[in-house]
Amino acid sequence: MGESVAVLDYGSRWLKAGWAYNFPTDEEPRIMAPTAVYVDKNNANGPADSAAAGELQRPIRRGKILDWDQFESLAYYVLYELMGWELGNEGHVMLCEPLLTGRTDREMMTQLMFEVFNVPGMFCQDQAVLSLYAFGRTSGLVVDIGHDKVDVATVMDGLANLTSVRRLEYGCANLTQYMQQLMRDPSRGQQQQPSSDGSIPSSSSPQLTDEAAEALKELCVRCADSETAYKNSISSSSSLETFKLPDGQEIQVASSDGLRVGEALFQPTSLLGLRGPNIAEAAVDSAGCLLEPLLRKLMYENMVLVGGGSVIPGLPQRFLSEARSMAPASANAAIIPTPEYLPSPNVPRDAAWVGGAVLAKVALIQNHFIVKADYDEAGPSAVHRRCT
Numbered sequence: 001m002g003e004s005v006a007v008l009d010y011g012s013r014w015l016k017a018g019w020a021y022n023f024p025t026d027e028e029p030r031i032m033a034p035t036a037v038y039v040d041k042n043n044a045n046g047p048a049d050s051a052a053a054g055e056l057q058r059p060i061r062r063g064k065i066l067d068w069d070q071f072e073s074l075a076y077y078v079l080y081e082l083m084g085w086e087l088g089n090e091g092h093v094m095l096c097e098p099l100l101t102g103r104t105d106r107e108m109m110t111q112l113m114f115e116v117f118n119v120p121g122m123f124c125q126d127q128a129v130l131s132l133y134a135f136g137r138t139s140g141l142v143v144d145i146g147h148d149k150v151d152v153a154t155v156m157d158g159l160a161n162l163t164s165v166r167r168l169e170y171g172c173a174n175l176t177q178y179m180q181q182l183m184r185d186p187s188r189g190q191q192q193q194p195s196s197d198g199s200i201p202s203s204s205s206p207q208l209t210d211e212a213a214e215a216l217k218e219l220c221v222r223c224a225d226s227e228t229a230y231k232n233s234i235s236s237s238s239s240l241e242t243f244k245l246p247d248g249q250e251i252q253v254a255s256s257d258g259l260r261v262g263e264a265l266f267q268p269t270s271l272l273g274l275r276g277p278n279i280a281e282a283a284v285d286s287a288g289c290l291l292e293p294l295l296r297k298l299m300y301e302n303m304v305l306v307g308g309g310s311v312i313p314g315l316p317q318r319f320l321s322e323a324r325s326m327a328p329a330s331a332n333a334a335i336i337p338t339p340e341y342l343p344s345p346n347v348p349r350d351a352a353w354v355g356g357a358v359l360a361k362v363a364l365i366q367n368h369f370i371v372k373a374d375y376d377e378a379g380p381s382a383v384h385r386r387c388t
């Protein structure tokens with residue numbers, strides 16, 4: 001395993017993993033493990049898909065590792081059980097680091113990798129920077145619509161500008177909750193037209209598990225072209241649509257519910273009850289804080305949408321029209337499309353991992369990895385010297 005590199009993108013919903021170097025290399029993460037562990041009564045940790053009964057715990061919240069023991073047990077399961085590492089023959093690791101990861105957490109991760117996982121080398125980089133690499137760019141504005149947060153940042157020549165970072169404390173998990181809420185009470189403060197028999201169409205299953213609600217959301221969510229189009233659609237639509245979930249159950253959903261769920265990313269205050277800007281406002285604000293007009297223009301003209309929420313049908317179009325309406329007219333706001341040479345349809349969703357795999361190859365060949373000798377000499381702080 002010595003020269004191989006395992007790339008890990010650790011999000012709050014998924015731990016994505018795959019090979020980047022000197023192994024059958026992957027074009028997309030070969031493993032997507034739920035970032036969750038079962039903790040049994042004796043407080044022993046096990047991966048979420050193990051049969052062990054216990055309480056489900058999620059060790060990462062909004063990009064921060066809250067429980068290092070649980071994270072270690074999950075990483076162990078992914079690297080040894082699923083990726084095939086052998087004890088005493090571990091490979092290198094490339095870590096796709098959430099924005100705003102603090103110095104202490106970087107050092108904790110470095111220590112974990114060298115002292116517990118015995119890696120011969122490791123490297124890490126911001127997920128925002130890596131997401132741009134997936135699109136073949138080193139500068140641009142990244143909007144990562146993740147599970148429990150949206151991270152926005154401008155990146156210049158491979159360096160994230162920290163003053164431009166905007167973190168929204170909501171994400172796709174809030175859309176799942178909203179979906180559940182709509183299923184419980186479809187008429188909640190919204191207008192619906194009676195169907196031909198005079199009854200108000202309503203979604204058919206009042207109680208859905210979190211997994212079922214997430215799957216249903218992914219099947220039906222979409223975004224309207226504009227707020228006006230959204231209002232028109234929800235006031236005029238009255239039909240029911242049937243969706244089949246992965247577990248086989250069929251659920252009927254009012255056709256406007258998918259639009260309502262997608263709209264929540266553009267109206268988080270009125271639909272989710274959460275304060276703060278919407279995703280387009282945050283992006284324009286992030287670019288707008290740059291002092292140099294040419295840089296601002298560069299950012300507006302090179303935006304990338306990544307993360308699980310970026311694949312919602314209609315979202316890029318809506319995002320762009322909202323961003324254009326707020327950005328200066330002289331800036332031709334645009335979204336960078338997925339490069340044609342990347343075959344995986346999931347590149348936007350997995351962009352941080354894909355960029356991590358790209359950087360891992362280059363960094364390993366150019367000897368940028370932190371190696372054991374660096375760690376032995378400087379300890380965990382070696383990470384700050386090597387990974388900027």
Ligand SMILES: Nc1ncnc2c1ncn2[C@@H]1O[C@H](COP(=O)(O)OP(=O)(O)OP(=O)(O)O)[C@@H](O)[C@H]1O
Pocket residue numbers: 010011012013014015062063145146147148149171172173176214217218219221306307308309311312349
């Ligand atoms: N096709 C889809 N349509 C709508 N939502 C989707 C789709 N695919 C994934 N999602 C949602 O995206 C979320 C997961 O996104 P992502 O993979 O970016 O999370 P993460 O990287 O683990 O989280 P974070 O970056 O916030 O720590 C889930 O809530 C999931 O339901």
Ligand SMILES: [Mg+2]
Pocket residue numbers: 010011012146147307352
């Ligand atoms: Mg993520």
